[in-house]
Amino acid sequence: MTNSIKGMKRTDYCAKFDISNVGQTITVFGWVQRQRDLGNLIFIDLRDRTGIIQLSFNDQTDRAIFADAQSVRSEYVVAATGVVAERESKNKDLPTGEIEVIVNDFRIVSKAKTPPFEIEKSEKVGDETTLKYRYLNLRNEKLTKNILMRHEIAKIAREYFYANDFIEIETPMMIKSTPEGARDYVVPSRIHNGKFYALPQSPQIYKQLTMIAGFDRYIQLARCFRDEDLRADRQPEFTQIDLEMSFVDCDDIMDMAEGFISKLMKETIDVNIDAPLPRMTFADAMNKYGSDKPDTRFDMLIEDISDWADKTDFVVFKSAIADGGAVKAIVAKNAASTYTRKKIDKLTEFAKGIGAKGLAYVRWADEAPNCSFAKFLKDGELEELLSTLGAEQGDVVLIVSDKTRKALTIMGALRLAVAKELDLIPQGKWNFLWITEMPFFELDEETGEWVAAHHPFTMPMEESIQYLDTDKSKVKAQAFDLVLNGTELSSGSMRITDCELQTKMFELLGMDQEEIDAKFGFLVDAYHYAAPPHGGMGIGLDRLAMLICGADSLRDVIAFPKVQNASELMSGAPSYIDDVQLGELGIDIKASEDDE
Numbered sequence: 001m002t003n004s005i006k007g008m009k010r011t012d013y014c015a016k017f018d019i020s021n022v023g024q025t026i027t028v029f030g031w032v033q034r035q036r037d038l039g040n041l042i043f044i045d046l047r048d049r050t051g052i053i054q055l056s057f058n059d060q061t062d063r064a065i066f067a068d069a070q071s072v073r074s075e076y077v078v079a080a081t082g083v084v085a086e087r088e089s090k091n092k093d094l095p096t097g098e099i100e101v102i103v104n105d106f107r108i109v110s111k112a113k114t115p116p117f118e119i120e121k122s123e124k125v126g127d128e129t130t131l132k133y134r135y136l137n138l139r140n141e142k143l144t145k146n147i148l149m150r151h152e153i154a155k156i157a158r159e160y161f162y163a164n165d166f167i168e169i170e171t172p173m174m175i176k177s178t179p180e181g182a183r184d185y186v187v188p189s190r191i192h193n194g195k196f197y198a199l200p201q202s203p204q205i206y207k208q209l210t211m212i213a214g215f216d217r218y219i220q221l222a223r224c225f226r227d228e229d230l231r232a233d234r235q236p237e238f239t240q241i242d243l244e245m246s247f248v249d250c251d252d253i254m255d256m257a258e259g260f261i262s263k264l265m266k267e268t269i270d271v272n273i274d275a276p277l278p279r280m281t282f283a284d285a286m287n288k289y290g291s292d293k294p295d296t297r298f299d300m301l302i303e304d305i306s307d308w309a310d311k312t313d314f315v316v317f318k319s320a321i322a323d324g325g326a327v328k329a330i331v332a333k334n335a336a337s338t339y340t341r342k343k344i345d346k347l348t349e350f351a352k353g354i355g356a357k358g359l360a361y362v363r364w365a366d367e368a369p370n371c372s373f374a375k376f377l378k379d380g381e382l383e384e385l386l387s388t389l390g391a392e393q394g395d396v397v398l399i400v401s402d403k404t405r406k407a408l409t410i411m412g413a414l415r416l417a418v419a420k421e422l423d424l425i426p427q428g429k430w431n432f433l434w435i436t437e438m439p440f441f442e443l444d445e446e447t448g449e450w451v452a453a454h455h456p457f458t459m460p461m462e463e464s465i466q467y468l469d470t471d472k473s474k475v476k477a478q479a480f481d482l483v484l485n486g487t488e489l490s491s492g493s494m495r496i497t498d499c500e501l502q503t504k505m506f507e508l509l510g511m512d513q514e515e516i517d518a519k520f521g522f523l524v525d526a527y528h529y530a531a532p533p534h535g536g537m538g539i540g541l542d543r544l545a546m547l548i549c550g551a552d553s554l555r556d557v558i559a560f561p562k563v564q565n566a567s568e569l570m571s572g573a574p575s576y577i578d579d580v581q582l583g584e585l586g587i588d589i590k591a592s593e594d595d596e
Contacts, residue, residue, distance in 0.1 A: 009027060035069070085099065122140045128569065218245075224538075241260075242538045278433055280434070290410070324404075385397070430485065459495055490540060542558060
């Protein structure tokens with residue numbers, strides 16, 4: 001039989017008590033982690049969101065209470081009142097390990113079925129089960145701590161930005177569908193038959209409108225939705241710490257973000273982050289690291305060996321250069337013993353899997369280096385290469401030739417793969433980095449077309465505007481990214497506030513005036529009423545929490561996450577709706593080929 005907690009008031013959470021509370025009468029509530037029945041002694045580990053405290057029942061305990069304690073099982077909800085006492089056998093692994101509660105009032109509040117897995121060992125259970133019973137999985141200490149850390153990050157964000165005169169403004173969740181890169185999640189309108197709302201991919205347009213409205217500094221913990229393919233660092237719905245500022249430039253926005261990052265890291269995990277954070281241009285990031293979100297915790301920088309390669313007789317290198325490409329290399333120090341021929345073959349397959357045509361290498365294990373393309377080299381050319389790269393006996397040189405951007409991207413992925421294999425990435429290091437001088441356009445090497453690298457409201461650098469019609473490769477954006485240990489945390493930029501320039505940017509994206517008016521007319525019109533210079537950024541709360549918690553996936557820091565196919569295993573979302581609802585919305589479902 002279960003009991004009410006009427007008349008019982010919690011003194012504090014389980015892990016809030018220590019040796020200083022000995023002799024005090026307290027009341028605690030929680031879940032039974034485990035029960036140990038030693039005959040005339042019963043111990044119960046009681047768990048709540050803060051941790052565990054031990055309840056003790058002995059031969060002095062009321063017999064009815066003792067019997068109830070004997071009957072409990074794991075995950076029962078119980079309430080207990082008793083006197084805090086010093087434990088004879090202490091547990092140094094628990095914050096409350098020096099004390100126990102000698103129980104004099106005990107109630108079984110709610111009984112539990114046998115869980116489908118052990119809560120403490122849920123990390124060893126498959127996702128299909130743990131996500132189906134997510135409410136049980138969240139009782140696991142690690143996940144509980146992750147969710148509490150996420151709360152702490154959100155709290156610190158609000159404290160910091162409120163203290164800096166930001167105003168929290170909620171922007172709409174049902175908005176007009178506008179192109180922002182990914183596919184929209186759409187919501188049909190019952191009242192406006194045949195029309196749809198979109199769920200926001202970001203509050204971009206509305207936060208800019210708050211600047212035109214005069215609110216000056218905006219902050220929101222914004223829910224965002226993007227219908228795109230998922231991976232470890234993506235979810236279809238996510239949260240960003242979204243901010244916008246008026247009468248500023250890029251430096252002002254970055255300075256404000258640095259203050260937040262410094263406060264956050266100190267108050268959550270006691271790590272000092274010195275401001276200003278280092279900055280690196282986009283071009284340097286790509287050329288040295290093969291990524292616009294470089295992991296700078298280790299070296300192994302990419303080297304350009306095109307000049308050397310062009311002098312050789314190796315047609316693979318020479319043809320890549322003749323086609324306007326490049327030859328890139330990395331040196332893996334002291335890697336020859338790890339990278340046997342068999343492992344290099346696996347690395348070659350990895351490189352091909354990410355777009356490489358092949359992988360050339362020099363493995364210098366013995367006195368004479370083993371070069372995969374030695375027969376195409378003249379006397380002294382291999383020695384010249386090794387000398388230029390600073391390679392020594394024991395090293396491995398990896399080489400890729402292709403279109404420059406593609407070669408760099410492949411080398412960047414190889415750099416990370418090799419670093420992981422060689423255990424070169426130090427743990428406990430927090431390398432924040434700003435990426436600046438971002439290109440406004442990117443060349444699609446498949447189509448040869450220039451495409452926008454940012455949303456259409458990004459302000460070009462003033463000295464670049466003259467090249468919008470003549471040389472898009474020279475146009476730089478007043479934009480920046482914040483990177484932590486190879487993960488992009490945030491993107492930000494200054495915004496266009498000139499009506500003519502904004503219209504010009506839409507036209508460069510292939511829109512005619514009719515489409516501009518239909519999709520963005522309300523924003524362009526707002527600019528006619530005087531817009532202050534403004535800019536902002538969105539910091540990914542989920543990614544930030546994932547990195548601070550040391551989690552492997554965003555799932556581990558989101559209470560109720562989606563899986564790879566954007567479904568939620570616990571509730572069964574998405575689900576079909578009945579014909580009556582479909583009829584009210586004027587929607588007919590067309591059977592897919594998979595259903596036929």
